[in-house]
Amino acid sequence: MSGFAELHPPFTPQAAVVEANRCLYCYDAPCTGACPTHIDVPRFIKQIAGANLNGAAQTILASNVLGLSCSRVCPVDVLCEGACVMHNLNKKPIEIGRLQRRAMDHFYESGGRLPQGAPSGKKVACIGAGPASLACAAELRRNGCAVTIFDKKPLAGGLNTYGVAQYKFTPEDSRKEVELLRAAGVEFRNGAEIGGNVNLNDRDFDAVFIGVGLGPTQPLGVPGENMPGVHNAIDFIAAYKTATPLPMGSRVVVIGGGNTAIDAAVAARRLGAADVTMIYRRTEADMSAFAFEYQHARHEGVQFRFQARPSAITGNGKVEAVECGADLRLPCDTVIVSIGQSKAVEAIAAANGIALEKGRVVAKPETGQTSNPKYFAGGDCVNGGREVVDAVAEGKRAAKGILAWLT
Numbered sequence: 001m002s003g004f005a006e007l008h009p010p011f012t013p014q015a016a017v018v019e020a021n022r023c024l025y026c027y028d029a030p031c032t033g034a035c036p037t038h039i040d041v042p043r044f045i046k047q048i049a050g051a052n053l054n055g056a057a058q059t060i061l062a063s064n065v066l067g068l069s070c071s072r073v074c075p076v077d078v079l080c081e082g083a084c085v086m087h088n089l090n091k092k093p094i095e096i097g098r099l100q101r102r103a104m105d106h107f108y109e110s111g112g113r114l115p116q117g118a119p120s121g122k123k124v125a126c127i128g129a130g131p132a133s134l135a136c137a138a139e140l141r142r143n144g145c146a147v148t149i150f151d152k153k154p155l156a157g158g159l160n161t162y163g164v165a166q167y168k169f170t171p172e173d174s175r176k177e178v179e180l181l182r183a184a185g186v187e188f189r190n191g192a193e194i195g196g197n198v199n200l201n202d203r204d205f206d207a208v209f210i211g212v213g214l215g216p217t218q219p220l221g222v223p224g225e226n227m228p229g230v231h232n233a234i235d236f237i238a239a240y241k242t243a244t245p246l247p248m249g250s251r252v253v254v255i256g257g258g259n260t261a262i263d264a265a266v267a268a269r270r271l272g273a274a275d276v277t278m279i280y281r282r283t284e285a286d287m288s289a290f291a292f293e294y295q296h297a298r299h300e301g302v303q304f305r306f307q308a309r310p311s312a313i314t315g316n317g318k319v320e321a322v323e324c325g326a327d328l329r330l331p332c333d334t335v336i337v338s339i340g341q342s343k344a345v346e347a348i349a350a351a352n353g354i355a356l357e358k359g360r361v362v363a364k365p366e367t368g369q370t371s372n373p374k375y376f377a378g379g380d381c382v383n384g385g386r387e388v389v390d391a392v393a394e395g396k397r398a399a400k401g402i403l404a405w406l407t
């Protein structure tokens, strides 16, 4: 798709080796500690420096089967690269994400495959085909379990396919990770909504993993929000990434202050909107978006209005303005709402006696096991919405919990 050039293009082979050679290969490395999946970062960087890209990819995959997507979408400034000791030396941190990408690109270009364990005779169902379930399934296959993943969407990959900004990671890239799992023997059933058009009979499986993520964007609760020209951010992003962009005018108002709102605003700019304004009800300092995402949006020409709370969306049959009380009226022809996603696991939880707290699945921190011992869970539906790498860590943890419980 044009207009979505990558934010961080890949290293050339030579530049990767030069960057790898800057690494101090710390003992007890803080980058490894800061990575939720605890990739042995110094080890894979040393392997890149020694031109052993296969070895580097295996080191990454041993901890994180979504090493490709994480190399592109992880907020590295607050994770591995944020912990790099180079900061203490007043030097630029090692570009761990881009080095990880170098190894993973090589892995996929050379047709790499995942290891599969000898069949154990155990069968596990995963509900949802996002990062949490993919990581869970990979670990289970490595240990010989048969795994079936059900997802209500036509494409697998969860928000890696439908949500993450196009200039970071495309649906085609996401497909590579899905195909890697399919080649390892994972069965995918798409278009299968558990509790909707498909009822899961859990007697057919030895254990079930729940990785259903979050639900749709919450409603604003103001007059006019159902008018033509008002979109929710998740649908807006999913449409431009995997289908046809939703109709959009040249003046767009995005409501919200998180990373998803930022992604929607930047996408609107890149899709051609001349004037994109984000409005947020609190102050700049209160925004939940990462600082680098906020700066990036400013750089892309997105404007910001703080301490502005929408009271109505007005127009005559289609959007004409967002009103924020009596003193602020923002004329526009498109509104994108992004004020957080609802929790969407109630039906599955109720049907299977699974305890929830504030709409999140309650899961044991060490194993991911829920209050129904046959059911395990991880990812956004447990943590309330974090990052891809957290979902991977929780999916892998639950797989280990399932394996321990089954034996």
Ligand SMILES: Cc1cc2nc3c(=O)[nH]c(=O)nc-3n(C[C@H](O)[C@H](O)[C@H](O)COP(=O)(O)OP(=O)(O)OC[C@H]3O[C@@H](n4cnc5c(N)ncnc54)[C@H](O)[C@@H]3O)c2cc1C
Pocket: 073, 074, 075, 127, 128, 129, 130, 131, 132, 133, 150, 151, 152, 153, 157, 158, 159, 160, 163, 164, 165, 168, 192, 193, 194, 195, 196, 211, 212, 213, 214, 234, 237, 259, 260, 263, 344, 378, 379, 380, 381, 385, 386, 387, 388, 389, 391
């Ligand atoms: C717009 C946006 C941008 C983001 N950008 C980044 C980023 O740049 N970097 C980053 O690290 N993180 C980012 N995130 C967060 C990240 O995408 C999530 O933390 C991660 O995808 C969570 O993985 P998951 O597997 O728990 O859930 P999801 O990825 O949401 O996957 C859940 C899957 O379950 C399916 N499902 C739901 N209910 C059912 C059912 N009843 N039956 C069958 N299937 C079902 C859904 O269709 C979906 O495919 C972003 C999130 C959003 C919304």
Ligand code: SF4
Pocket: 034, 035, 036, 037, 038, 039, 041, 064, 070, 071, 074, 076, 079, 080, 081, 096, 097, 100, 389
């Ligand atoms: S998975 Fe993400 S946080 Fe972990 S080392 Fe790789 S880029 Fe850093």
